[in-house]
Amino acid sequence: MHQPAPAPINRQTQIMFKFVQPQGLRVLTATAVVAVLLAGSLGGCAADPKALPEHQNVGKLYEEAREEAAAGASDRAIKLYERLEGLAAGTLLAQQAQLERAFLHYKMQEKAQSLAIIERFLKLHPTSPAADYAYYLQGLINFNDDLGLFGSIVKTDLAERDQQASRDAYQSFKQLVDRYPDSRYAPDARLRINYIINALAAHEVHVARYYYQRGAYVASANRAQQAVQDFRGVPAAEEALYLMAASYHQLGMAPLRDDAWRVLQNNYPKSRWLSQRLGSSALR
Template sequence: MTATGSYNRGWAGHRLLAAAGLVGLSLVLGACQNGDPDIDISNYAASLDPADQLYNEGLANMQAGNMTEASRKFEAITKQHPYSEYGRKAMVMQTFVQYRQGQHQEAINSGKRFVNLYPNDPDAAYAQYIVGLAYFKQIPAVTRDQRPSARAIEAMNEVVERYPDSEYVDDAQAKIRYARDQLAGKEMQIGRYYLERREYVAAANRFRTVVETYPNTRQVEEALARLVETYYAMGLTSEAQTAAAVLGHNFPDSQWYADSYKLLQTGGLEPRENKGSWVSRAGKRLIGA
C-alpha cells in the first residue's frame, strides 16, 4: 500500500465540517468580547489556508520526497482545522511522515493519540499499525535490551485483535513472529552465559522459558539441545532423555539432535520420553509437532 494512494481515495469530494476546525478562533472571540478593537474575526478566518489545499500540498511534498515540508502542511491542518475531516486525515499522515523521518517516538505518540480519539475511524487500523512499525524499527541486536520487541508485539497484537479485517494483519503477524524470536534469542543468550559458568539451574530456567513461552520460534531447537546438555550435567538423566526425545520427534534431521544423541550415548543412555515431564507436555506445542 502506498500512503498517498490509500489516503487519496474518495477524499476529493469531502467537505469541511461546518463551523469546525479554526484553531484559535475561540481565543479571537474572547479577545473581541474583551473589547480588543484590533482583531477582526472575518479577516482572521480569511487568513487561514483551506484544509483541502493544505492537505493536497502535503501529499505533493510527500510524493516529491520533501517530508519536512509535508509535515508542516499536515501540522498546519491539525492546528487550523482540528475537528474537520481533513484534520483527522492529516493526523494520520503526520504520523506516517514522522515514522518515515525516523522520529519514532513522535510517530508513536501521534498514532496512539489518533487511535484514542477515533478508535472506530477507518484509518485507526493504519495509525495503530504505524505505532507497531515505529516500535519494530527500534528493535536492537539480540544482545541488547529487548523491550522494543515486547512493545512491538503489544502494538501489533492491537492491530490483529482490534482490526482483524484490516489489510495490515498479515504483516503485523509476521512482525510479531520476528519480535518473539528476538525475545527468545535473548533468553538463549542469557542461558548460554549461565551454562558456560556452570550455573545449571539458572541456565535450565532460561531454556525452559524458550520452550514454554516461545514454542513457535527458531530458538526452540537449540533450547531443547541445551536442556539435554544442562540436565545431563546436573545428573537429571530422565529429563535429559526426555528433552532429547522431544527434540528428535520435532527435528529428526537436526544437527542439534545428532549432538544430543551422542552426548547421551557417552553415558550409555538414549532418548526416551517421560510423559510426566514438563518437557513432554511442552513438546506437544512445538513448531515441529
C-alpha cells in the same frame, strides 16, 4: 516489506481512510477531498473558507502539506499538518493529517514523536476508520526491519538486552489482526508476528547459550525452558531442549536431563543435536 504512506480520503469509499502503497496510486485531488469534507463534515466557522486566514483555507493547506511532503520538505509539511489539524478539528481530514504527520516523523527516524502521535490518535479515535493503519504504523516503528530485528546482536551481556521494542511491535500487530482481521494490513502484520515470535525465541536461546558457555548452568536451563514454554513449535525450540538437557547434565540433575532429552527425541527425531554428546564442545 514496503512501508505504506497515507493517501487522501476517497469519496468512493464512504469518506473512509484509504492508506495504500504510494506506487501507482490514483486518488482524488486534495481540493476535491476537502470540498467533500467541507460540504458534509466541517461545521461552524471552519466550514467557511473565508473564516480562515487569507490563502490558507483547508483545501489549499492540505494540498500544500502533501506537496511539501512529496518534495522531501518534511519539517515544513509537518508544520502545515499541525495547522490543518487545528483548522479541521473533529473531522476525518484532521485525523488523516495527524497520521500523515506521524508517518513523516517515522520517515525522519523520529520514533518517539511518531509513537506519541499514534498513541494520542488511538486514544482519541479508537473507532476511526484508520485505526488499523495506526496500529500497523505503530508496529512498524518498533519493528527494526533494517537490522532484521536482532541482526545487531553482538558478544556482550545479552542477558540484560532490552527486547521491549519487539514485544511492543508484536502487541501492535496482534491488536491489528485481532480487531481488523480483514484489514489490508493484516496479512503483512501476520507475517511480522510470526517473524517476531521466531526472533524472540531465538534470542532466548542465544541468551541461554551465552549462559551455558560461561558455566551459568542454572540460568541457561531457565532461559532455555522459557523459550520452550513461551514459543512452542518454533525452530529455536530444538536447540532450547538440547540446552536444557546439557545444562541439567552439568548440574548433575539426571531426571530433568532425561526428560528434556526425551522431549527432544520425540519432537525432533532427526535433530542434529541428538548426535551431540551432552557436555561436549558443541555449544562452546
